[in-house]
Amino acid sequence: MKVKIKRQQHPGAEPYWQTFDYDGDGNASVAAVLDYINYRDDIVDSDGNAAERISWECSCLQGMCGGCAMVINNVPRLACDTFVRDLKGSVITIEPLRKFPVICDLVVDRGIIQENLRKINTYIGEYHKETEKDHELEYQIGRCLKCGLCLEACPNYVKGENFYGPLFANDSFFVFSRSKGSGKQIKTDYNEHFAKGCSKSLACEKVCPMNISTLAAMAKMNRNH
Numbered sequence: 001m002k003v004k005i006k007r008q009q010h011p012g013a014e015p016y017w018q019t020f021d022y023d024g025d026g027n028a029s030v031a032a033v034l035d036y037i038n039y040r041d042d043i044v045d046s047d048g049n050a051a052e053r054i055s056w057e058c059s060c061l062q063g064m065c066g067g068c069a070m071v072i073n074n075v076p077r078l079a080c081d082t083f084v085r086d087l088k089g090s091v092i093t094i095e096p097l098r099k100f101p102v103i104c105d106l107v108v109d110r111g112i113i114q115e116n117l118r119k120i121n122t123y124i125g126e127y128h129k130e131t132e133k134d135h136e137l138e139y140q141i142g143r144c145l146k147c148g149l150c151l152e153a154c155p156n157y158v159k160g161e162n163f164y165g166p167l168f169a170n171d172s173f174f175v176f177s178r179s180k181g182s183g184k185q186i187k188t189d190y191n192e193h194f195a196k197g198c199s200k201s202l203a204c205e206k207v208c209p210m211n212i213s214t215l216a217a218m219a220k221m222n223r224n225h
Contacts, residue, residue, distance in 0.1 A: 066147025
């Protein structure tokens with residue numbers, strides 16, 4: 001099997017493609033494939049040329065941190081939760097997330113996610129106890145990894161300059177439900193930075209590793225407008 005990786009040495013460098021051979025376990029995750037390539041004593045590509053180790057992020061390798069988010073065979077996924085056996089064809093194509101600045105190879109700067117949440121203060125202040133009817137959805141939203149896969153898949157999200165994307169819609173509902181006294185401002189920010197720009201493609205739900213129902217959060221926020 002061939003593993004084709006889009007590489008970039010540093011933020012200002014020209015990206016390029018490099019292909020490697022993989023003859024390891026067919027049940028391995030893509031994260032394990034990257035490890036397999038990286039931990040050879042002498043790394044060479046498919047043409048026999050010496051290669052630098054591939055830069056990529058990971059922490060838990062159990063689908064719980066979101067660090068290994070990347071584009072695999074043109075689909076935004078977690079590398080640790082994507083397995084060779086489930087990929088079609090004899091070539092695995094791996095790219096960094098396209099909607100965030102590249103730092104090196106598959107490592108990107110997702111700081112805009114937290115920066116936008118900070119701008120409009122999407123955090124629980126004084127806790128407000130609500131009824132139990134929304135507990136299941138709140139629990140789902142609380143599991144969000146902030147991995148950026150939903151933003152990568154969203155056709156409306158570009159650079160987070162005004163449209164903040166699906167994870168902001170989810171967090172808006174969570175804070176609206178639980179933060180005492182912040183409801184009016186959250187609704188205003190939700191309308192400005194999400195509702196006006198969302199085309200409801202729901203591509204975000206298809207790639208979410210936590211299976212968060214953004215549509216449910218949207219429906220509840222829209223009813224509160």
